[in-house]
Amino acid sequence: MQFINQHSFTLAAVAAVLILAALLLHDGVRVNDLIALGALIVGLAFAYVLFRPAASSSTDSGRIDVLMHTGKPVLLEFQSPY
Numbered sequence: 001m002q003f004i005n006q007h008s009f010t011l012a013a014v015a016a017v018l019i020l021a022a023l024l025l026h027d028g029v030r031v032n033d034l035i036a037l038g039a040l041i042v043g044l045a046f047a048y049v050l051f052r053p054a055a056s057s058s059t060d061s062g063r064i065d066v067l068m069h070t071g072k073p074v075l076l077e078f079q080s081p082y
Contacts, residue, residue: 009051013044053080 004011020040024033067074 009048013048016044017041 017037017040021037024036064074064076
């Protein structure tokens with residue numbers, strides 16, 4: 001179940017490409033069908049690159065420690081990359 005959770009976008013993207021390919025290519029291969037299939041693949045690849053999980057950009061615990069002891073409220077946000 002963890003595999004499905006962590007790779008749900010990839011699995012859904014592959015399913016979408018296969019379904020569209022089956023719908024478009026069942027009556028033969030045409031240029032417009034290939035353009036539509038290519039556009040879906042490019043769009044999904046762009047979405048993956050744009051929204052993929054990445055490592056934290058702020059790992060300096062000394063800076064966080066200084067901010068916490070200034071007497072002002074500090075909002076700490078913890079996120080999982082999945």
